[in-house]
Amino acid sequence: xxxxxxxxxxxxxxxxxxxxxxxxxxxxxxxxxxxxxxxxxxxxxxxxxxxxxxxxxxxxxxxxxxxxxxxxxxxxxxxxxxxxxxxxxxxxxxxxxxxxxxxxxxxxxxxxxxxxxxxxxxxxxxxxxxxxxxxxxxxxxxxxxxxxxxxxxxxxxxxxxxxxxxxxxxxxxxxxxxxxxxxxxxxxxxxxxxxxxxxxxxxxxxxxxxxxxxxxxxxxxxxxxxxxxxxxxxxxxxxxxxxxxxxxxxxxxxxxxxxxxxxxxxxxxxxxxxxxxxxxxxxxxxxxxxxxxxxxxxxxxxxxxxxxxxxxxxxxxxxxxxxxxxxxxxxxxxxxxxxxxxxxxxxxxxxxxxxxxxxxxxxxxxxxxxxxxxxxxxxxxxxxxxxxxxxxxxxxxxxxxxxxxxxxxxxxxxxxxxxxxxxxxxxxxxxxxxxxxxxxxxxxxxxxxxxxxxxxxxxxxxxxxxxxxxxxxxxxxxxxxxxxxxxxxxxxxxxxxxxxxxxxxxxxxxxxxxxxxxxxxxxxxxxxxxxxxxxxxxxxxxxxxxxxxxxx
Ligand SMILES: [Zn+2]
Numbered sequence: 001x002x003x004x005x006x007x008x009x010x011x012x013x014x015x016x017x018x019x020x021x022x023x024x025x026x027x028x029x030x031x032x033x034x035x036x037x038x039x040x041x042x043x044x045x046x047x048x049x050x051x052x053x054x055x056x057x058x059x060x061x062x063x064x065x066x067x068x069x070x071x072x073x074x075x076x077x078x079x080x081x082x083x084x085x086x087x088x089x090x091x092x093x094x095x096x097x098x099x100x101x102x103x104x105x106x107x108x109x110x111x112x113x114x115x116x117x118x119x120x121x122x123x124x125x126x127x128x129x130x131x132x133x134x135x136x137x138x139x140x141x142x143x144x145x146x147x148x149x150x151x152x153x154x155x156x157x158x159x160x161x162x163x164x165x166x167x168x169x170x171x172x173x174x175x176x177x178x179x180x181x182x183x184x185x186x187x188x189x190x191x192x193x194x195x196x197x198x199x200x201x202x203x204x205x206x207x208x209x210x211x212x213x214x215x216x217x218x219x220x221x222x223x224x225x226x227x228x229x230x231x232x233x234x235x236x237x238x239x240x241x242x243x244x245x246x247x248x249x250x251x252x253x254x255x256x257x258x259x260x261x262x263x264x265x266x267x268x269x270x271x272x273x274x275x276x277x278x279x280x281x282x283x284x285x286x287x288x289x290x291x292x293x294x295x296x297x298x299x300x301x302x303x304x305x306x307x308x309x310x311x312x313x314x315x316x317x318x319x320x321x322x323x324x325x326x327x328x329x330x331x332x333x334x335x336x337x338x339x340x341x342x343x344x345x346x347x348x349x350x351x352x353x354x355x356x357x358x359x360x361x362x363x364x365x366x367x368x369x370x371x372x373x374x375x376x377x378x379x380x381x382x383x384x385x386x387x388x389x390x391x392x393x394x395x396x397x398x399x400x401x402x403x404x405x406x407x408x409x410x411x412x413x414x415x416x417x418x419x420x421x422x423x424x425x426x427x428x429x430x431x432x433x434x435x436x437x438x439x440x441x442x443x444x445x446x447x448x449x450x451x452x453x454x455x456x457x458x459x460x461x462x463x464x465x466x467x468x469x470x471x472x473x474x475x476x477x478x479x480x481x482x483x484x485x486x487x488x489x490x491x492x493x494x495x496x497x498x499x500x501x502x503x504x505x506x507x508x509x510x511x512x513x514x515x516x517x518x519x520x521x522x523x524x525x526x527x528x529x530x531x532x533x534x535x536x537x538x539x540x541x542x543x544x545x546x547x548x549x550x551x552x
Pocket of ligand 1: 346379503
């Protein structure tokens with residue numbers, strides 16, 4: 001899962017009781033021409049997981065040796081398994097990125113009413129540039145733009161009537177809250193994509209703003225100030241291309257001080273921003289910004305292999321299974337005795353599952369083509385998946401679904417599988433059929449309060465118009481849902497306890513783990529993939545649920 005964004009999730013496992021395995025294998029799903037489904041086994045999954053999470057792999061960091069080792073491992077394993085290269089004769093797809101570190105000489109000051117406000121970097125503001133420049137300097141007027149959303153589908157434009165080109169915009173995170181009159185606006189309780197900070201940064205680029213600062217509150221961001229502060233104190237990565245000269249966060253206290261000095265009240269303006277028809281408010285302030293950066297060019301790699309389809313026509317269409325190979329790497333200067341973020345659950349588990357799935361899929365092709373894709377740089381903002389959809393190895397309009405795996409169940413089998421995000425498309429109904437054939441239920445849907453749908457690689461495919469979701473991810477939504485077969489209370493406790501290991505050096509492989517739940521999750525994902533790959537019709541979005549369309 002993506003960095004500095006979701007420190008409070010737990011993992012929701014899926015399910016597959018062994019006693020139903022044979023039944024599932026022999027059950028032909030509706031619309032499916034094949035009689036047998038390949039069976040995922042534990043031994044290869046465990047072996048790949050143990051190796052990928054080993055200290056020798058140095059946490060599979062982006063731009064680090066451990067990352068290169070992971071790519072080389074996947075490339076050779078794909079060949080050993082018998083996958084066909086997805087990129088001509090190669091399994092690799094190069095993704096060009098920029099690594100950007102904000103230097104401590106960077107500064108920002110506000111000039112307001114003849115006074116100067118100098119926010120402290122790291123305490124009052126954090127920022128970086130997103131344009132790959134070593135130094136950016138500008139003076140600009142400051143404008144409050146409410147939620148900073150321009151969404152024609154929601155008939156909402158926080159930029160109406162004011163050109164913010166060349167200006168520093170200050171915006172709130174999250175999206176307009178439901179009202180009595182409009183209980184379902186912006187997804188009701190669920191977070192919609194325009195509520196995400198990534199959307200706001202992208203929108204600032206589209207609007208031609210000089211830069212953007214988001215007002216941090218723990219409630220609206222769903223994490224404390226330390227999370228963006230920590231994120232911006234480290235190297236950040238971008239796909240080379242257009243970006244903001246400055247993007248970052250301002251503390252609520254600093255924003256309150258700045259607004260007051262400009263003769264405005266932060267709370268009043270925020271309340272106005274909740275009302276349909278809100279217009280941006282120019283503050284009587286200017287900013288002088290100076291962003292000094294260390295910038296380096298990095299080439300990372302997605303790894304991808306293919307199982308060609310059998311049907312003369314449908315083989316031109318493909319189902320993608322994806323699982324990001326990167327984690328947070330190694331930092332000998334982290335001041336701890338353990339310097340390695342092993343990322344055993346996040347996401348050596350998904351990578352290993354995909355390898356185990358591919359191993360059995362090659363011997364049993366489906367009607368459509370299947371692509372096994374291991375994207376890079378997910379932890380840096382879903383960059384490998386973004387790079388893929390910008391330069392797809394298979395035509396996007398011939399790509400019918402993406403089934404993503406990120407951080408799998410390590411506490412044993414469950415009776416219900418989480419399919420959060422699938423309800424946006426016909427993949428939900430197909431998931432239900434696949435679950436039933438395996439003797440499983442689907443976990444109940446819960447509101448996606450934290451925007452989990454936008455935080456894993458499948459989202460880049462969804463934005464590109466392809467029905468996609470993260471299989472077994474119900475726990476990313478609030479309380480989550482647990483229905484374990486064995487010792488449910490203890491299993492639940494172990495899942496919840498993983499919170500303290502999330503994105504920590506303690507996310508390590510433990511040989512005593514019960515991987516039956518992981519095998520079950522991989523089997524469900526593969527069965528779902530075959531149901532799609534063999535189905536008569538390709539998956540379709542439900543009306544208004546295609547994220548990419550909603551945010552243009
Ligand atoms: Zn992660």
